[in-house]
Amino acid sequence: MLIGLWLSKNDNQVRGVMVTGATALLGLAIYLVFAFLEMRETMPADQYPMLFTYSAPWFKALNIEYAIGVDGISVVMILLSAIIVFTGTFASWQMEPMKKEYFLWFVLLSSGVFGFFISVDLFTMFMFYEVALIPMYLLIGVWGTGPKEYAAMKLTLMLMGGSALLIIGILGIYYFSGATTMNINEIAEMANIPVEVQKIFFPFLFIGFGILGALFPFHTWSPDGHASAPTAVSMLHAGVLMKLGGYGCFRIAMYLLPGALDTWAPVFLVLTTISVVYGALSACVQTDLKYINAYSSVSHCGMVLFALLMMTQTAITGAVLQMLSHGLMTALFFAVIGMIYHRAGTRDVRYLGGLMKVVPFLSVGYVVAGLANLGLPGFSGFVAEMTIFVGSFQNADTFHRVCTIVACTSIVITAVYILRVVGKILYQKIPNQEFYKLHDATWDERVAVIGLIACVAGLGMFPLWADEVINGAVAPVINHISQLAVAGL
Amino acid sequence: MVPEVTLTLLLVIAFIADFCSAKHTLRKWFNPLMFVLMLAHVLVNLGPTEAATTFGGMYITGPSIGVIKSILAFGTLIVLIQAREWLSREDTAFKEGEFYMLVFSTLLGMNMMVSANHFLLFFLGLEMASVPMACLVAFDKYRHNSAEAGAKFILTATFSSGVMLFGISFLYGAAGTLYFDDVAAVMTTSPLTIMGLVFFFSGLGFKISLVPFHFWTADSYQGAPTTVTGYLSVVSKGAAAFTLCAILMKVFAPVVEYWQYLLYIVIVLSITVANLFAIRQTDLKRFMAFSSISQAGYIMLAVVGNSAMSVTALSFYVLIYVAANMAVFSIISAVEEHNGGTVDMNSYDGLYKTNPRLSFLMTLALFSLGGIPPFAGMFSKFFVFMAAVKGTDVTATSGALAYGVVFVALVNTVVSLYYYLLIVKAMYIKRNDNPLPTFTSSVNTKLALALCIAGIVAFGVCSGVYEWIDTASLM
Numbered sequence: 036m037l038i039g040l041w042l043s044k045n046d047n048q049v050r051g052v053m054v055t056g057a058t059a060l061l062g063l064a065i066y067l068v069f070a071f072l073e074m075r076e077t078m079p080a081d082q083y084p085m086l087f088t089y090s091a092p093w094f095k096a097l098n099i100e101y102a103i104g105v106d107g108i109s110v111v112m113i114l115l116s117a118i119i120v121f122t123g124t125f126a127s128w129q130m131e132p133m134k135k136e137y138f139l140w141f142v143l144l145s146s147g148v149f150g151f152f153i154s155v156d157l158f159t160m161f162m163f164y165e166v167a168l169i170p171m172y173l174l175i176g177v178w179g180t181g182p183k184e185y186a187a188m189k190l191t192l193m194l195m196g197g198s199a200l201l202i203i204g205i206l207g208i209y210y211f212s213g214a215t216t217m218n219i220n221e222i223a224e225m226a227n228i229p230v231e232v233q234k235i236f237f238p239f240l241f242i243g244f245g246i247l248g249a250l251f252p253f254h255t256w257s258p259d260g261h262a263s264a265p266t267a268v269s270m271l272h273a274g275v276l277m278k279l280g281g282y283g284c285f286r287i288a289m290y291l292l293p294g295a296l297d298t299w300a301p302v303f304l305v306l307t308t309i310s311v312v313y314g315a316l317s318a319c320v321q322t323d324l325k326y327i328n329a330y331s332s333v334s335h336c337g338m339v340l341f342a343l344l345m346m347t348q349t350a351i352t353g354a355v356l357q358m359l360s361h362g363l364m365t366a367l368f369f370a371v372i373g374m375i376y377h378r379a380g381t382r383d384v385r386y387l388g389g390l391m392k393v394v395p396f397l398s399v400g401y402v403v404a405g406l407a408n409l410g411l412p413g414f415s416g417f418v419a420e421m422t423i424f425v426g427s428f429q430n431a432d433t434f435h436r437v438c439t440i441v442a443c444t445s446i447v448i449t450a451v452y453i454l455r456v457v458g459k460i461l462y463q464k465i466p467n468q469e470f471y472k473l474h475d476a477t478w479d480e481r482v483a484v485i486g487l488i489a490c491v492a493g494l495g496m497f498p499l500w501a502d503e504v505i506n507g508a509v510a511p512v513i514n515h516i517s518q519l520a521v522a523g524l
Numbered sequence: 525m526v527p528e529v530t531l532t533l534l535l536v537i538a539f540i541a542d543f544c545s546a547k548h549t550l551r552k553w554f555n556p557l558m559f560v561l562m563l564a565h566v567l568v569n570l571g572p573t574e575a576a577t578t579f580g581g582m583y584i585t586g587p588s589i590g591v592i593k594s595i596l597a598f599g600t601l602i603v604l605i606q607a608r609e610w611l612s613r614e615d616t617a618f619k620e621g622e623f624y625m626l627v628f629s630t631l632l633g634m635n636m637m638v639s640a641n642h643f644l645l646f647f648l649g650l651e652m653a654s655v656p657m658a659c660l661v662a663f664d665k666y667r668h669n670s671a672e673a674g675a676k677f678i679l680t681a682t683f684s685s686g687v688m689l690f691g692i693s694f695l696y697g698a699a700g701t702l703y704f705d706d707v708a709a710v711m712t713t714s715p716l717t718i719m720g721l722v723f724f725f726s727g728l729g730f731k732i733s734l735v736p737f738h739f740w741t742a743d744s745y746q747g748a749p750t751t752v753t754g755y756l757s758v759v760s761k762g763a764a765a766f767t768l769c770a771i772l773m774k775v776f777a778p779v780v781e782y783w784q785y786l787l788y789i790v791i792v793l794s795i796t797v798a799n800l801f802a803i804r805q806t807d808l809k810r811f812m813a814f815s816s817i818s819q820a821g822y823i824m825l826a827v828v829g830n831s832a833m834s835v836t837a838l839s840f841y842v843l844i845y846v847a848a849n850m851a852v853f854s855i856i857s858a859v860e861e862h863n864g865g866t867v868d869m870n871s872y873d874g875l876y877k878t879n880p881r882l883s884f885l886m887t888l889a890l891f892s893l894g895g896i897p898p899f900a901g902m903f904s905k906f907f908v909f910m911a912a913v914k915g916t917d918v919t920a921t922s923g924a925l926a927y928g929v930v931f932v933a934l935v936n937t938v939v940s941l942y943y944y945l946l947i948v949k950a951m952y953i954k955r956n957d958n959p960l961p962t963f964t965s966s967v968n969t970k971l972a973l974a975l976c977i978a979g980i981v982a983f984g985v986c987s988g989v990y991e992w993i994d995t996a997s998l999m
Contacts, residue, residue: 094987097910158906162897169896172945176953184953188945192938199934202906203927206913231919 107508248280266373310337350426542621673747688727694720754853794821847979900984
């Protein structure tokens with residue numbers, strides 16, 4: 036269906052084609068959202084199944100199908116990816132050596148991401164997951180900055196290690212569900228995986244996806260990778276790729292293995308709480324702008340996993356909102372940082388200052404991203420974090436509440452590192468005479484930044500529509516999980 | 525019997541053609557002739573094979589055997605295409621005919637080995653496959669270390685044959701017969717049989733170059749002419765692996781617990797040790813030798829599952845491996861020709877700047893070997909893993925072991941990805957002030973690469989290939 040369109044533009048070779056492709060993609064994604072909402076109206080109110088499903092047998096003997104379909108969560112994820120691909124195209128307008136190859140890998144990466152979000156077959160999903168990973172190596176290795184070879188290798192190997200865990204988990208699910216299908220929905224309906232087996236495979240899947248979602252202590256690839264990657268790749272990576280982790284944890288690990296949640300959720304809850312707070316604290320002591328933002332991503336993505344494990348409907352809706360919001364604002368962050376770096380030649384907080392005077396447009400972009408990041412009402416970050424913490428606090432027992440309170444402190448810490456950096460680099464005296472010569476954003480950069488700011492603010496002002504889209508999809512899954520978990524299967 | 529007959533015909537034609545033509549000038553028509561004949565052989569035997577027996581039940585054939593023979597023939601076809609450039613060199617041109625005769629006779633030997641239903645016939649096939657192979661390895665006898673490699677190969681080959689014969693004699697002592705079916709029927713778990721199994725396994729382990737029987741591999745691969753290395757690492761290994769799989773599952777079915785444990789150990793060792801050694805190599809052919817040892821471990825992983833799917837997954841893996849590995853060797857040999865005969869990894873630094881297409885194809889082939897989708901290698905690896913844990917219960921010890929072995933193998937795919945990426949890194953990222961100049965590859969290299977790359981791209985995504993093998997092995 037839609038994937039055909041996305042894949043077919045793989046032969047993009049020049050900017051023009053790339054822009055057309057990205058615009059078409061964005062248009063299609065927006066159309067998809069509306070079509071999805073319209074179609075959902077026709078469904079009974081209390082159940083929202085996967086829509087636009089399509090499946091074709093692929094490897095019959097192994098029950099592998101090319102099966103796709105979307106629900107509320109994947110729809111917003113696709114929208115997010117389309118926005119970021121669109122703005123990322125503009126942000127990498129001036130990519131110099133080997134432009135053609137750059138965009139080729141870039142598009143391959145994005146088609147992997149889209150494929151992942153629409154797949155409902157374990158094998159197909161896994162395949163797209165890996166398709167999304169491997170272009171990263173070349174994108175960072177060839178076009179990156181700093182210790183790029185090291186970062187690219189570290190990132191690739193750690194994420195591939197994650198996928199090694201995933202294969203084990205997928206094989207376990209496949210064989211113990213009765214081995215007649217790889218379709219996620221069908222496996223969930225059959226729900227006949229023995230609890231002991233679920234307990235064995237749950238950590239494999241959760242950690243496997245958790246690595247991508249920067250779960251402590253498997254997050255170390257993320258700062259290095261983000262810091263070395265070229266701007267648009269950082270955007271796509273932090274904005275979308277890390278969401279693959281959260282999405283996978285939810286859709287595969289928790290949805291298919293609900294029986295293991297009792298045992299494992301507390302363990303992972305502690306890890307994600309550490310992620311949230313540790314990421315924020317680490318961001319405080321970094322001096323490289325990209326590192327600051329990368330650790331902030333660790334903290335925010337940790338919050339996504341944290342909210343998922345809280346298992347209340349509000350919290351999970353918040354998690355999806357957070358994925359959306361973090362995707363947008365972190366993309367904005369990386370875009371602006373990339374542009375500043377491109378001009379000033381440094382990302383080190385210690386050597387930057389007074390940028391508000393020389394590059395006001397970019398500086399405002401940075402401030403907006405920062406405010407959204409620390410959860411100022413009116414921007415998307417507030418909506419998402421508010422929902423998450425309210426949802427988390429609905430869990431009545433002490434353990435969950437303590438975790439919530441600890442995780443809440445990250446909001447304060449976030450404010451500390453954001454405001455420190457904003458004050459330092461934007462408002463202090465200009466330390467370097469060279470900076471007076473800097474010119475402000477060019478038109479292509481403005482398109483990227485304004486587009487992202489509009490989305491961040493839009494989501495902050497009008498969160499209800501997104502909430503509605505997501506909620507419908509979360510409810511049936513939650514019911515499914517809680518039924519099985521209570522029944523003790 | 526058709527493949528054997530056509531192969532024998534090919535052998536005779538090669539002999540006559542070589543005998544009847546003048547040898548002192550370069551015979552431009554020779555390679556195309558052989559190519560066309562081989563292509564005919566592949567096409568004739570592509571159809572489904574009926575199950576049949578002959579020579580009083582010593583020789584059997586069937587659908588899955590037909591498939592593996594086709595795969596082997598396909599691999600050999602690519603070898604023949606590749607060989608042209610190397611064979612038209614001055615010091616090898618005069619013995620071009622011999623090369624084809626040797627290749628055909630080894631292939632014939634492998635076909636016999638695959639089709640055997642009797643230990644003696646199996647042994648005969650094995651010898652027929654390995655003795656001419658030694659000549660092939662030492663083909664460049666005045667160059668490189670080819671002669672040394674040949675000597676090493678023949679010594680280990682005969683030694684392993686001896687070990688295997690020793691094992692077979694144990695089995696004969698225990699069963700009183702050498703027919704596969706009869707041996708299986710009276711097999712017990714007596715120490716004599718188990719010793720027979722171990723010796724037999726070690727003998728074949730040498731051929732497949734599993735750790736700890738792998739010591740000859742690196743030297744022979746490095747010394748042999750690149751084309752022959754490709755042949756050795758793919759076709760010869762594939763045939764031996766398939767035979768081992770068939771014999772383990774058919775003859776040693778009563779002692780399945782024993783050989784499963786044996787395989788667990790050998791697989792974990794092969795994959796891990798070879799990967800660790802591969803990381804440190806700077807000579808690309810040695811590097812590929814260690815890579816192929818670890819690939820052998822993955823191939824044997826399919827056998828662990830001991831089900832019909834094992835045969836399918838193994839054959840499929842071999843097919844994909846043929847395509848990917850032959851692509852790598854085609855490129856190695858093309859670069860070698862333009863680089864004064866060295867295969868050092870440094871010569872790949874900055875290759876993308878000067879030869880973008882070749883580097884891109886190399887990247888695809890390496891990604892396929894490393895198991896990156898959407899290339900075929902990922903599919904074959906995934907299916908092998910599926911086959912390995914099929915039907916096991918993870919809560920029981922044996923099942924947990926199977927999952928454990930798969931886990932080790934998976935972790936090793938990450939290690940292997942690391943060293944495959946080293947080459948990619950050399951080509952794309954490393955700067956080189958003096959990279960290899962731009963060159964145009966010969967028609968033959970292009971043809972061989974086109975076939976391989978088509979295989980890498982299509983065999984995985986098109987499920988028809990897998991189903992073709994699957995229906996054959998289920999029959």
